[in-house]
Amino acid sequence: MRNFTRSLSMLLIALLLGLPLAGQALAGGHGQPQPPRKAILLVTFGTSIPSAQTVFGRVDQEFKKTFPGVEIRWAYTSRIIRDKVAKTQGKTWLSPAEALARLMADGYNRVVVQSLHVIPGEEYHDLVAVVMGFARMKHGYQFVLGYPLCSTTDDLKAVGNILAAAADQGEAVVYMGHGTAHPAGVVYPAMAYVLRQKNPRVFMGTVEGYPTLDDVVAGLKARKITKVKLLPFMTVAGDHATNDMAGREPDSWLNVLKKNGIRAQPVLKAITEQAAIVNIYLQHAKTAYQHLH
Numbered sequence: 042m043r044n045f046t047r048s049l050s051m052l053l054i055a056l057l058l059g060l061p062l063a064g065q066a067l068a069g070g071h072g073q074p075q076p077p078r079k080a081i082l083l084v085t086f087g088t089s090i091p092s093a094q095t096v097f098g099r100v101d102q103e104f105k106k107t108f109p110g111v112e113i114r115w116a117y118t119s120r121i122i123r124d125k126v127a128k129t130q131g132k133t134w135l136s137p138a139e140a141l142a143r144l145m146a147d148g149y150n151r152v153v154v155q156s157l158h159v160i161p162g163e164e165y166h167d168l169v170a171v172v173m174g175f176a177r178m179k180h181g182y183q184f185v186l187g188y189p190l191c192s193t194t195d196d197l198k199a200v201g202n203i204l205a206a207a208a209d210q211g212e213a214v215v216y217m218g219h220g221t222a223h224p225a226g227v228v229y230p231a232m233a234y235v236l237r238q239k240n241p242r243v244f245m246g247t248v249e250g251y252p253t254l255d256d257v258v259a260g261l262k263a264r265k266i267t268k269v270k271l272l273p274f275m276t277v278a279g280d281h282a283t284n285d286m287a288g289r290e291p292d293s294w295l296n297v298l299k300k301n302g303i304r305a306q307p308v309l310k311a312i313t314e315q316a317a318i319v320n321i322y323l324q325h326a327k328t329a330y331q332h333l334h
């Protein structure tokens with residue numbers, strides 16, 4: 042402890058005198074540009090489900106492969122999930138602001154923040170505010186945000202191709218999206234439109250927005266479809282997929298479809314389990330990364 046105190050006070054004196062300490066302790070001090078140190082922060086709602094964490098692990102590997110030598114870190118936007126994982130699994134996940142502060146403290150000055158959200162909705166816009174705050178905080182630091190999965194018309198078409206491909210051999214497919222009252226909720230009916238253009242037997246509904254399950258049922262009945270595959274249009278096959286989609290309650294999508302004479306086969310598989318979807322996130326991250334100086 043005494044040694045530590047002594048070296049600390051020597052360091053302070055050296056700093057005060059502006060002495061050139063060994064190594065890079067003072068390199069890039071006042072006025073001198075710091076050498077770029079790059080990182081990518083992947084931001085997701087989060088999950089407390091181990092199998093979903095395995096999926097995130099594979100996404101992590103893909104990012105590490107695509108950006109060799111770049112520090113890859115994660116942040117969870119959901120405090121409820123962060124608390125739950127800390128309590129039940131003893132694992133600490135940081136919020137986006139905490140993770141960005143940590144990256145700065147660790148000397149990363151070129152940071153891509155890649156949203157792993159599906160649409161540019163409320164969570165994404167919260168993230169925009171956080172990243173803008175950091176971008177203004179300190180000279181010489183750069184923060185660039187990557188778009189969520191379905192942001193542009195090109196994204197809708199690319200994702201639509203992937204979703205429509207799940208319906209092979211005349212099969213019918215229903216996707217359950219989250220839905221939101223946020224203005225970006227328009228992505229869901231837009232996606233439903235794109236899907237109908239690509240394959241009229243592929244449907245998009247939402248738990249909390251538009252199109253509704255009733256809209257989907259009406260569409261299925263109009264086409265006299267009595268058998269569907271039921272999949273979450275979500276990055277995690279979590280609570281919504283397990284309960285709202287495939288649960289035992291009478292108002293689960295599985296049971297509502299059944300009541301309407303439509304036999305549904307639920308598939309608890311998140312879209313992030315598809316390499317082609319992960320690839321779109323990688324492309325968005327690459328676009329953001331190109332903006333780093």
Ligand code: CO
Pocket residue numbers: 219281
């Ligand atoms: Co929800």
